[in-house]
Amino acid sequence: MSTYTKKQVSDLVKGTLDWDTVHLMLSMPKDEARYKLYMEVLQENVSYDDKIILAVGPHLNIVESSKDQEIIIKCDCGHEFGHYSKNWKLNALIYVRDNVEKMKEVYPELMAPDTNWQVYREYYCPSCGIMHDVEAPTPWYPVMHDIQPDLKTFFEWLDMPAPAKI
Amino acid sequence: MNDLTNPVEVLGIDAGGTMTDTFFVRADGTFVVGKAQSDVDEANAVLTSSVDALAHWDTTPEEVFPQMVTCVFSGTAMLNRVVGRKGLRTGLIVSKGFEDFHRMGRAIQCYLGYAFEDRLHLNTHRYDEPLAHIHDTRGVTERVDSKGGVVIPVRLHEAREAARELVEQGCKAIVISFLSSYLNGTHERAVRDVCLEVIKEMGSNIPVFASVDYYPVRKETHRTNTTLLEAYAAEPSRKILANLSQRMKDVGAKYDVRVMASHGGTISWKAKELARTLVSGPIGGVMGSRYLAEQLGYENVACSDIGGTSFDMALIVKGKVSMHQDGDCARLVLSLPLVSMDTIGAGAGSFVRIDPYSNSLKLGPDSAGYRVGTCWPAGGVDTVSVTDCHIILGYLNPDNFLGGILELDVPRAKQCVKEQIADPLGMSLEDAAAGVIELLDLSLRQHLRAMISAKGYSPSDFVCFSYGGGGPVHAYGYTMGLGFKETIVPAWAAGFSAFGCATADFEYRYDKSTDIGITKDSTTAEKQEAVNTLGACWKELADKVMEEFKINGFTEDDVTLTPGYRMQYLGQLNDLEMSSPLSDIGSPEDWDKLVATFDETYGRVYADAARSPELGFGVTAAIMRGSVETKKPSIPSEPDAGPNPPAEAVIGERPFYYGRKWVTAKLYKMESLLPGNRITGPAVIESDATTYVIPTGFETWLDGHRLFHLIEV
Numbered sequence: 012m013s014t015y016t017k018k019q020v021s022d023l024v025k026g027t028l029d030w031d032t033v034h035l036m037l038s039m040p041k042d043e044a045r046y047k048l049y050m051e052v053l054q055e056n057v058s059y060d061d062k063i064i065l066a067v068g069p070h071l072n073i074v075e076s077s078k079d080q081e082i083i084i085k086c087d088c089g090h091e092f093g094h095y096s097k098n099w100k101l102n103a104l105i106y107v108r109d110n111v112e113k114m115k116e117v118y119p120e121l122m123a124p125d126t127n128w129q130v131y132r133e134y135y136c137p138s139c140g141i142m143h144d145v146e147a148p149t150p151w152y153p154v155m156h157d158i159q160p161d162l163k164t165f166f167e168w169l170d171m172p173a174p175a176k177i
Numbered sequence: 178m179n180d181l182t183n184p185v186e187v188l189g190i191d192a193g194g195t196m197t198d199t200f201f202v203r204a205d206g207t208f209v210v211g212k213a214q215s216d217v218d219e220a221n222a223v224l225t226s227s228v229d230a231l232a233h234w235d236t237t238p239e240e241v242f243p244q245m246v247t248c249v250f251s252g253t254a255m256l257n258r259v260v261g262r263k264g265l266r267t268g269l270i271v272s273k274g275f276e277d278f279h280r281m282g283r284a285i286q287c288y289l290g291y292a293f294e295d296r297l298h299l300n301t302h303r304y305d306e307p308l309a310h311i312h313d314t315r316g317v318t319e320r321v322d323s324k325g326g327v328v329i330p331v332r333l334h335e336a337r338e339a340a341r342e343l344v345e346q347g348c349k350a351i352v353i354s355f356l357s358s359y360l361n362g363t364h365e366r367a368v369r370d371v372c373l374e375v376i377k378e379m380g381s382n383i384p385v386f387a388s389v390d391y392y393p394v395r396k397e398t399h400r401t402n403t404t405l406l407e408a409y410a411a412e413p414s415r416k417i418l419a420n421l422s423q424r425m426k427d428v429g430a431k432y433d434v435r436v437m438a439s440h441g442g443t444i445s446w447k448a449k450e451l452a453r454t455l456v457s458g459p460i461g462g463v464m465g466s467r468y469l470a471e472q473l474g475y476e477n478v479a480c481s482d483i484g485g486t487s488f489d490m491a492l493i494v495k496g497k498v499s500m501h502q503d504g505d506c507a508r509l510v511l512s513l514p515l516v517s518m519d520t521i522g523a524g525a526g527s528f529v530r531i532d533p534y535s536n537s538l539k540l541g542p543d544s545a546g547y548r549v550g551t552c553w554p555a556g557g558v559d560t561v562s563v564t565d566c567h568i569i570l571g572y573l574n575p576d577n578f579l580g581g582i583l584e585l586d587v588p589r590a591k592q593c594v595k596e597q598i599a600d601p602l603g604m605s606l607e608d609a610a611a612g613v614i615e616l617l618d619l620s621l622r623q624h625l626r627a628m629i630s631a632k633g634y635s636p637s638d639f640v641c642f643s644y645g646g647g648g649p650v651h652a653y654g655y656t657m658g659l660g661f662k663e664t665i666v667p668a669w670a671a672g673f674s675a676f677g678c679a680t681a682d683f684e685y686r687y688d689k690s691t692d693i694g695i696t697k698d699s700t701t702a703e704k705q706e707a708v709n710t711l712g713a714c715w716k717e718l719a720d721k722v723m724e725e726f727k728i729n730g731f732t733e734d735d736v737t738l739t740p741g742y743r744m745q746y747l748g749q750l751n752d753l754e755m756s757s758p759l760s761d762i763g764s765p766e767d768w769d770k771l772v773a774t775f776d777e778t779y780g781r782v783y784a785d786a787a788r789s790p791e792l793g794f795g796v797t798a799a800i801m802r803g804s805v806e807t808k809k810p811s812i813p814s815e816p817d818a819g820p821n822p823p824a825e826a827v828i829g830e831r832p833f834y835y836g837r838k839w840v841t842a843k844l845y846k847m848e849s850l851l852p853g854n855r856i857t858g859p860a861v862i863e864s865d866a867t868t869y870v871i872p873t874g875f876e877t878w879l880d881g882h883r884l885f886h887l888i889e890v
């Protein structure tokens with residue numbers, strides 16, 4: 012089995028790891044130390060102490076709260092989006108691009124979708140303003156719930172003790 | 178000493194990524210192999226390697242080079258330049274609206290060259306950086322349709338503007354490639370002339386390449402890639418080869434250096450189309466096999482070349498090497514005719530790991546390469562390689578690895594194999610290492626069998642040639658039980674590619690796409706027109722061939738022209754490459770002769786019942802090969818000295834693990850063995866450059882041409 016250094020995993024997260032190594036990582040069975048190294052790298056990138064369990068976006072993690080051990084979703088800035096079993100997007104600021112003018116800000120005219128058929132919904136952190144996600148649904152479509160991890164099984168796979176409140 | 182009655186005549190050079198091999202041959206066929214570590218300055222490595230080789234004869238390049246008559250080079254520098262994207266900054270002018278097709282790589286380029294699993298695994302698909310950046314790409318309004326008619330005349334003022342911008346931006350060459358230009362090259366040529374004008378006006382002198390002047394063939398991605406390589410990668414090589422040539426002249430050389438090209442011939446380093454030499458290393462071995470086979474009377478040969486990172490296979494059927502029309506290389510589709518080879522990414526230096534899900538051994542896909550394995554601590558490798566297993570099991574001599582250049586740490590290799598392989602599998606160290614070797618042998622054997630049977634043949638029709646640094650180590654393993662007529666290991670296996678280069682013809686080959694189709698309803702006049710079209714293509718290509726030979730001072734009388742064509746049944750997808758039965762064509766009856774030759778060949782390659790003459794016949798490409806006589810190495814011929822090896826050839830014994838137990842292998846020095854000598858396994862025959870393993874159940878004998886015959890007993 013391959014092993015990688017923490018520097019390599021950190022570069023992978025930053026997107027600066029050389030392609031040959033990335034390719035090898037993709038092609039080979041996952042190395043045992045990866046989860047631990049990956050979480051360490053994520054943890055070093057945030058200012059809060061709550062333990063990161065899993066990433067759900069480049070600046071959004073599932074963490075074990077140091078206050079009450081609840082499993083919640085948290086922005087890098089520390090803003091909390093609520094329990095991990097609920098859709099965090101419902102607690103985000105939402106900007107909807109639903110007319111030609113708004114679309115023109117991101118795409119040249121005639122190269123954007125017809126907003127009667129498709130709109131862009133952008134989800135921002137209410138505290139720091141970072142964009143966490145963009146959806147491109149039909150206008151009437153409900154807010155999408157992208158990921159609902161089965162953390163109990165996940166920790167069984169990892170063969171590691173699971174946080175108390177999952 | 179320099180023996181003037183038996184001069185050194187031929188030099189073959191294989192400048193690989195790690196080692197530069199030289200292969201010198203005397204008039205009587207005796208040879209020496211030299212090795213040197215490869216160098217950024219290829220001329221340096223070649224001269225160092227030459228000194229190493231000629232020391233075996235107590236002579237020097239200064240003494241030998243003036244008497245030599247021929248020298249063929251093959252190297253990986255151009256390929257490395259492409260793979261590392263370190264070529265000349267090149268501007269690209271295309272049909273307006275098609276600026277992006279080059280970087281889209283026909284979609285196939287995102288997984289070309291990948292192992293099968295990764296082709297299926299979409300996450301790994303990735304486009305390499307294009308050869309010409311999109312910012313260095315310009316569109317010019319023009320359009321030629323699929324019949325060669327002009328739909329939109331070319332707007333030359335746009336070309337003028339494009340050229341000016343590209344030069345200003347710092348491009349060091351300009352390539353022009355328009356849609357369908359192979360059918361009508363007037364637009365490309367007009368733009369080429371405008372570019373040259375603008376470049377001159379701007380006081381610059383960068384080269385301009387119109388695809389129609391180089392590779393007038395269909396498929397614009399292939400054609401554009403190939404023409405771009407001419408600018409991007411071949412121009413720098415031209416300088417390096419000029420330097421090599423000069424350095425050799427300084428030592429007294431009087432020959433012109435030739436370079437191995439992808440079509441299996443060699444071309445002058447001064448050739449206009451030097452990108453044809455991009456793929457050369459592995460082709461040398463196939464050409465060497467063909468030459469040996471021809472000299473020794475073998476019709477069908479399976480060529481197998483095992484190096485540190487890959488296993489290359491090719492078939493010679495009835496003395497002929499099959500060709501791919503659009504080869505690919507370095508993850509680029511190309512318009513280069515390429516000797517067809519099957520390659521798998523498993524070699525003597527492949528890494529070995531345990532797959533945690535199946536708890537089984539997994540080889541590669543990456544390899545230690547020049548870093549050898551855990552047995553060479555200085556190489557900085559922590560993962561076990563196949564070489565480590567060879568060292569542990571007594572296949573290779575740790576004290577004389579690559580002639581003793583590297584100092585190996587056997588205990589470290591043992592510790593690594595134990596921890597990484599043996600313990601997780603719950604096996605003994607030896608059995609785990611032996612399992613690795615068996616797995617590699619099995620996988621090579623399956624690929625070899627698959628390649629032969631996929632083409633409708635059986636191994637029993639073939640003699641197997643085994644060469645490359647790792648060939649003789651594995652020859653027994655990957656041929657065992659396949660039923661080849663014979664397995665042959667040349668004593669110069671490690672320098673075989675360099676040898677093969679020296680056996681290749683001095684030959685140019687040019688191709689041109691054609692759209693000729695004749696059905697049973699076609700009139701005589703239509704046949705006449707088809708013949709005229711093909712004849713005109715041959716004439717055009719022959720002129721190009723002659724133009725190249727004239728650079729080296731040859732006249733028409735020196736050159737043998739061999740026309741060819743690719744034909745198919747109309748509506749089918751696969752065409753076959755044919756040598757023309759006629760040296761020139763003129764009448765409608767000539768068409769029938771071309772058709773008859775194809776029909777007969779098709780029946781032989783596939784089956785008589787598969788022939789479909791009722792569909793009609795199409796010619797998809799015209800081909801012209803031109804060659805001149807060259808000096809080739811003689812095959813050594815030595816008298817029989819009886820079955821018993823001379824005393825000086827016996828150099829000792831070594832424990833050797835095979836068949837789940839340790840046995841004692843006798844050790845021989847390869848160079849001291851004599852023709853007729855017969856050796857029964859377990860035995861290991863060593864030379865500086867390679868190791869030939871004969872396990873229990875095998876024996877080998879050396880013939881008068883210094884070829885070892887490996888026999889299962």
Ligand SMILES: [Zn+2]
Pocket residue numbers: 086087088089090136137138139140141
């Ligand atoms: Zn935030």
